[in-house]
Amino acid sequence: MILGRAGLASAAAIVLGGAVAWAAALPESYRIALENAGHVRYTPYDPDARKSTDGLTVFDFRYADHYTYTFETEMVGDSIDVRIHPEIHAEVTLQHTISLPRNCREGTAWCMRLRSHELDHVAISTDERPRLIFRWLVEHLDPIEHKAAAGTRIGGDWVRKAIDAEVATRHQRVLALIQRNYDLLDSVSVHGLRPIADRRAFFEDLYSLETLRGMHWAEAAEIADLLESEEYRQARRWCAE
Numbered sequence: 001m002i003l004g005r006a007g008l009a010s011a012a013a014i015v016l017g018g019a020v021a022w023a024a025a026l027p028e029s030y031r032i033a034l035e036n037a038g039h040v041r042y043t044p045y046d047p048d049a050r051k052s053t054d055g056l057t058v059f060d061f062r063y064a065d066h067y068t069y070t071f072e073t074e075m076v077g078d079s080i081d082v083r084i085h086p087e088i089h090a091e092v093t094l095q096h097t098i099s100l101p102r103n104c105r106e107g108t109a110w111c112m113r114l115r116s117h118e119l120d121h122v123a124i125s126t127d128e129r130p131r132l133i134f135r136w137l138v139e140h141l142d143p144i145e146h147k148a149a150a151g152t153r154i155g156g157d158w159v160r161k162a163i164d165a166e167v168a169t170r171h172q173r174v175l176a177l178i179q180r181n182y183d184l185l186d187s188v189s190v191h192g193l194r195p196i197a198d199r200r201a202f203f204e205d206l207y208s209l210e211t212l213r214g215m216h217w218a219e220a221a222e223i224a225d226l227l228e229s230e231e232y233r234q235a236r237r238w239c240a241e
């Protein structure tokens, strides 16, 4: 029994525990390029000890930033208004860890399916668009405004803490966006048991303007110019068909 689209010679379906499982080998050159771009590390685990034969992908999307800033303070009533103007530059690094059961053997349809599904998770976080979004959000920050109690000493440490908190908040929001797309992949593909009907459209839509607006993502308005830019249109997507 073969499931899937015509022309995908390596597609195969096997029956596993009553469920029809989808197995499609990703093209070798795509897989290697994706593993390199996403800095993928494989960690085999003992399926008996874990009582599971699932795969799991953990992404590590972290940033290093440096910035300069100016700030003003003004006494208003009995508090201090602080206005900070940061100039931030951020770099993102990305790593993935894929856990697969130790008995997952190269070339078996079952293992192929597990691995292909985990690499679809990797494709979601290795997509260049979330990196562009994060950098845009922190490099185009509006002035940060805070109120501090009278008598607070507003110095470099205080200001840097305020900037760090703003950057960390935006980082968290981008992580949540990636996680939302990981969850979407699992629901659409039933954790890799079902082929995705239109893979190109699925991966394209993950970070599209329509999607971010439709989900009322809080930062969609902030990144409107980025989303319409040539850089965003050209950003590397990962999708093997």
Ligand SMILES: [Zn+2]
Residues within 6 Å of the ligand: 117, 121, 185, 186, 191, 192
């Ligand atoms: Zn999954």
